[in-house]
Amino acid sequence: MQGSVDSAETLNYGTAVDSHSGHAEGHEAHPDHRIFGLIVFLGAESMIFLGLFMAYLTFRAVYPSWPPEGTPERELLVPGINTLILISSSFVIHKADVAIKKNDVAGLRTWFGLTAAMGAIFLLGQVYEYSNLEFGLKTNLYASSFYVLTGFHGLHVFLGLCLILGVLWRARKREHYSEAHHFGVEAAELYWHFVDVVWIILFLLLYLL
Amino acid sequence: MTIQAEAPKSAQPQLPHAGERKWQDYFTFNTDHKVIGIQYLVTSFAFFSIGGVMADVLRTELRTPASDFISPELYNQVLTLHGTIMIFLWIVPAGAGFANYLIPLMIGARDMAFPKMNAMAFWMVPPAGILLVLSILVEAPQSGWTSYPPLSLMTGKVGEGIWILTLLILGTSSILGGINFFTTIIKMRVPSMKLTSMPLFCWAMLSTSALILIGTPVLAGALLLLGFDLIAGTNFFNPTGGGDPVVYQHMFWFYSHPAVYIMILPLFGAISEIIPVHSRKPIFGYLAIAYSSLAISFLGLIVWAHHMFTSGTPAWLRMFFMITTMVIAVPTGIKVFSWLATMWGGKIALNSAMLFAMGFVGEFVIGGISGVMVASVPFDIHVHDTYFIVAHMHYVLFGGSVFGIYAAIYHWYPKMTGRMMNEPLGIAHFTLTLVGTNLTFMPMHALGMQGMNRRVAMYDPQFQSLNEICTAGAYVLAVSTLPFFVNAIWSWSKGVPAGDNPWNALTLEWQTTSPPAIENFETLPVLTGGPYDYGVEDFPDDMLPPLTSPELQPDSSAFS
Numbered sequence: 001m002q003g004s005v006d007s008a009e010t011l012n013y014g015t016a017v018d019s020h021s022g023h024a025e026g027h028e029a030h031p032d033h034r035i036f037g038l039i040v041f042l043g044a045e046s047m048i049f050l051g052l053f054m055a056y057l058t059f060r061a062v063y064p065s066w067p068p069e070g071t072p073e074r075e076l077l078v079p080g081i082n083t084l085i086l087i088s089s090s091f092v093i094h095k096a097d098v099a100i101k102k103n104d105v106a107g108l109r110t111w112f113g114l115t116a117a118m119g120a121i122f123l124l125g126q127v128y129e130y131s132n133l134e135f136g137l138k139t140n141l142y143a144s145s146f147y148v149l150t151g152f153h154g155l156h157v158f159l160g161l162c163l164i165l166g167v168l169w170r171a172r173k174r175e176h177y178s179e180a181h182h183f184g185v186e187a188a189e190l191y192w193h194f195v196d197v198v199w200i201i202l203f204l205l206l207y208l209l
Numbered sequence: 210m211t212i213q214a215e216a217p218k219s220a221q222p223q224l225p226h227a228g229e230r231k232w233q234d235y236f237t238f239n240t241d242h243k244v245i246g247i248q249y250l251v252t253s254f255a256f257f258s259i260g261g262v263m264a265d266v267l268r269t270e271l272r273t274p275a276s277d278f279i280s281p282e283l284y285n286q287v288l289t290l291h292g293t294i295m296i297f298l299w300i301v302p303a304g305a306g307f308a309n310y311l312i313p314l315m316i317g318a319r320d321m322a323f324p325k326m327n328a329m330a331f332w333m334v335p336p337a338g339i340l341l342v343l344s345i346l347v348e349a350p351q352s353g354w355t356s357y358p359p360l361s362l363m364t365g366k367v368g369e370g371i372w373i374l375t376l377l378i379l380g381t382s383s384i385l386g387g388i389n390f391f392t393t394i395i396k397m398r399v400p401s402m403k404l405t406s407m408p409l410f411c412w413a414m415l416s417t418s419a420l421i422l423i424g425t426p427v428l429a430g431a432l433l434l435l436g437f438d439l440i441a442g443t444n445f446f447n448p449t450g451g452g453d454p455v456v457y458q459h460m461f462w463f464y465s466h467p468a469v470y471i472m473i474l475p476l477f478g479a480i481s482e483i484i485p486v487h488s489r490k491p492i493f494g495y496l497a498i499a500y501s502s503l504a505i506s507f508l509g510l511i512v513w514a515h516h517m518f519t520s521g522t523p524a525w526l527r528m529f530f531m532i533t534t535m536v537i538a539v540p541t542g543i544k545v546f547s548w549l550a551t552m553w554g555g556k557i558a559l560n561s562a563m564l565f566a567m568g569f570v571g572e573f574v575i576g577g578i579s580g581v582m583v584a585s586v587p588f589d590i591h592v593h594d595t596y597f598i599v600a601h602m603h604y605v606l607f608g609g610s611v612f613g614i615y616a617a618i619y620h621w622y623p624k625m626t627g628r629m630m631n632e633p634l635g636i637a638h639f640t641l642t643l644v645g646t647n648l649t650f651m652p653m654h655a656l657g658m659q660g661m662n663r664r665v666a667m668y669d670p671q672f673q674s675l676n677e678i679c680t681a682g683a684y685v686l687a688v689s690t691l692p693f694f695v696n697a698i699w700s701w702s703k704g705v706p707a708g709d710n711p712w713n714a715l716t717l718e719w720q721t722t723s724p725p726a727i728e729n730f731e732t733l734p735v736l737t738g739g740p741y742d743y744g745v746e747d748f749p750d751d752m753l754p755p756l757t758s759p760e761l762q763p764d765s766s767a768f769s
Binding site: 031034040041048059068137 | 322323326384387388389391392395396397422423424425426427429430431433434437441442443444445450451452453456459460463
């Protein structure tokens, strides 16, 4: 898809570039820059997380001990399993991308369905973890940071899950996504990888460091 | 940069939306970048008026040392709203307005890369702005536009909550706009336009959108944590609960220092367009100006802690930020010298656009020099939180940004409306603005040096005489907007028809009709020269830009 769009864009602006069904009704089609725009957007999003991570590291640096004295022990089993699930789901969602590039819509549905299930398990795992923790939002600075950072990330997982479910809904029609036109698939996949990478850093910062 | 209609007509598809623009379109979710540009500009001028009334309320209160016009609490509220409105609802959206209107026209595109997202970004501004302004009816925020904790956590939850929500909405709008500008400039130039042959305004917007995309999200992160502190009672920034207020300052200034460049860079770009056109000379140092925008954008990201020299910043860190801050004067100086060299020996047309552009250069340099002064740690510790800072930032933001916005309006108004603005009214506007600006803000330097604190309604009686001058200046500034608004509204329907290219300018936006047709260009232009090839000797006759209706050229035009 990327290739076809790029070549079209250098050739002409004035003639129809994108023959995507539904865009053709006499409307002059514009070149498709959605993936580029999404990457720029994810760059901006990563700055929110970077800002929050830097704030967390500063809090950590100015405290004499971290987590502060008296913070209850953290359980590593559930978040550990959760991390493995989320990392594996990034590979699973990539299989969907490979499938649609071979025009295999059934494969797309299978792999996206699996990713959605893994994402849902991750969120449930996080809810389970929240309900079993021995500290609350206001216990101390570590606890507040823990809830706000994992919660903000969880919100992103939830949004990614919605994107994946949206793609699945659209993929119920065989002809909606094809080898040449599957921006939705690519966008959901990119977003999911982003959420995954953020989680890896978050896990290192909050649980291991 | 003239155009040739190379492609045969038959190869072009029919313009799909051909037809007249209706006035109702400006009140709808329209995706045309020109409509959105004008929506941004009109909205920002409305908020400029509201913020301006607030400024005069503040100056009226400050005419006397006692608190006799409004209560100190109300003073704090008006002060906070004035700062927030002028930054986030006036200068930033005005820059976005010009960017929306001009970028696609300048690079030969039919619209922005993401038109729907563009309209969405605009329609976040009015609700957020109205929410903020109306907060004065219930309980406005009182902790200044910086909203430092713990003060901001102690001055009323409702007002502060509204402030945070407003800024989150405006920040999101700004980020969506930034994605659009960045993608449009990188991806949608006409095939013959290289990055180094695009107009300097586009270079400035490229640098601005990079700053928006890197800085604004960090502010969102800070506001998120501040919101939790305010509403949920966490203690990220509250020292009584073990939090660290200085972390907020770092996150806030990581955005808000670049925000200064988000507010000035678009106008640097506009001035780089205006000066060569009205001096009839090629821009001096095209590449130097283009790359200095990038340099300002990069350096702007690593100077933020110079706002925090008195916040217990360690000495080695102060040294680093002092040096980077002073280094910013180099790319800025490159621009100023390039503008002066462009004017040098040119055939200068002293019309309103050029007067404001020259005023911009002069006034901005005053703000720039006081900026280098406060970059120095010892001097900054002396004048921190005094009126010297108020003077410095108003010279940059009023003498710089606002003069730049006025210049850009006078320059591009004929393109936007198809009609010229009235010159005598424009010159009256310029004179009043120039006098008012210096009368209001120049005495503040002295007040600050003598130790008058900013942000306080009452002051020591020894400062009264200078404050009276400032207040008189503020009234002159209020009056100065009248000829402008009369001119802008009257000329829209009654002004002299401008023709396509009243200034005989070479950039692409002047090569289409005024106002431009709905998809901008009938046939997409092909570049045959540089954007600033004015008076270049080997410029063949057949490549001169079309002189539409020469009898309608304004007296100020160099070609009349």
